[in-house]
Amino acid sequence: MTFAFHASDWLLLAPELFLTAMGLLLLGLSVALGKTKEDFLAFLATVSVGITGALVAFVATRPERATPILGGAFVVDNFALFFKALVLLSLALTVLASARYVGAAPYPGGEYYALLLFSGVGMLFMASGNNLISIYVALELMALSSYVLAGYFKAEPKSTEAALKYFILGAFSSGVLLYGLSLVYGAGGVMGLPELAKLLASASRSNLLMLGILLILAGLLFKIAAVPFHVWTPDVYEGSPTPVTAFFSVGPKVAAYAILARIFYVAFAKFHADWGFVVALVSAATMVLGNVAALLQSNVKRMLAYSSIANAGYALLGVLGFRTEWGLWGILIYLLAYTFMNFGAFTLIILLESKGYAGESVSDFNGLAKRSMPAAVVMLLFLLSLAGIPPTAGFIGKYYLFTAAMKAGYAWLAILAVVMSAVSLFYYFRIAAAMFFTEGSPAKLKSSYALSAVIAVCAVGTLVIGVVPQPFLEVLKSCVLGR
């Protein structure tokens, strides 16, 4: 292996380096400022995520990013940049949605924002990871920060339970993933994904390799909460502080799709016939179980947890579609839409949560239309989008995913997905019916500027992508991985 560092490599890592530095700064400042000045810390965290976004835009203009950097450990292609932008979007929304929630809680805010930023660093590295080691280390950085955030409200038994379950199952799945990575490394002897792809192109199908691929797949399916690796999701989503839940449902999942796509599209594409069968079964089981279980929930956070499991099933259709570039394209579109609509729905729960865990049951949505018409209408928009009704972003995302599945020869799965989307209407409309047709508490709804801004951004995103999808589709098409 020829190896060379270029000074420009570090320039291309500017977003990651800057975000790490800001995480450290927040940690130091929180000691100096204490609990009373937390709004400033939230403001600083938002600004740092914004500047990191600007740095990502700057990196996009550099010609040096055409080749992998730092000896092939990382790559800054359009695909990575798209995921970095999406991760930063979800990070910024989380910080804004957290400001009031964490400020009112008796827990330190500085460490909270610092942990969010560090998990953001992990996700940025995940988007760029180009060899097995850098991908694994970045994934673990993201995951460890997530475990702590899940248990951040440590006086709440539910939050501690969520953290413990997430940690134990997460550590176990990381072990499975790592074992798979080691078997693939043992079979090939190389760490880099392009080198692995080159090697596998001439390699024959061996059981050792298949076992490695299967274990890697299992480890990653855990991270995106697909059946049968989904059991942690409802408990963790219910127990974690709601802004953290909103974050879990978008950021880490999006980053996990980035590495799932990169590993399976770049390195393992040749063995599509072998793992495609497994993914098809998992996808079908995930869609059915997620949607059916969601029907039975009365807690909105749990319902949205099962809905996000179902959504993971839809997105796996795109993974199946890796034979054509439609699969990857569909995933990108869907994840963009999903970030807006899912985060928006969770932000409405944050808005309704007055104290502790109140505001989480479906009945807390009763009469929302009377209390605040805009809030009810926006929630309806998110629900329509989650159900995949036009003209919303969710429809566009599902359309491309289902088309990708058809083109890859999985028509039966696409039909199942459409049927399951119809099932999902039932539970989404339970919330809608509660908002518009039921009498509820007359208490006035109090929002904050930050929360209103988050909801506005999510609503505009959901609607604009749904009404004028063309520009987004064009941009995302240029972000598809080159084989």
Added chain:
Amino acid sequence: MSDGVLLTGGAGVLFAVLAAVALASAIAVVVARSPVHSALFLLLSFVLVAAIFILQQAEFVGAVQMLVYAGGIMVLFLFVVMLVNPGVTRSEKSFQHQWDVAVVLLPIFLLPFLYILGTEKLPDVPVKAEAFRMVGTRVVGNTEAVSWVLFRDYLVPFEVASVFLLVAMIGAVVLGKRSLEKMD
């Protein structure tokens, strides 16, 4: 053992013995009733793994294994054992009530693994250990070879790991610290 495996002859026998005892003591860590016995078995397994590293001519990794695991981490475990009063945990059985499930599931997962790992022809490993210590065209010492890999090939993942450790520390403090009101 097929051709091309690093350890043959006497070294191979030594490896088999070391590996078998290391595995046995690792199982004993879980099975032992007394935490002190568990800790001692863990120490034994750490030392044996260090010996295996040295047998593979990876002196640096072996030394690190001794210093960090058998030294530092072991001291940490011993502190915990001292603080939690082993007598109380001795009769704890809460982790053993799923034996029946485990007995059914274990063969289902273990047998395919053993079959694959047993029948698979593994890629050839260079017989000469020097091949692992090549930097460019130069053969260097084991410690130098490790440092080349760590601080050049995987420099940034190495640094990411340091942020990871920082997060672990913050997490331990945040979750372990008593709340502010109680401290007043």
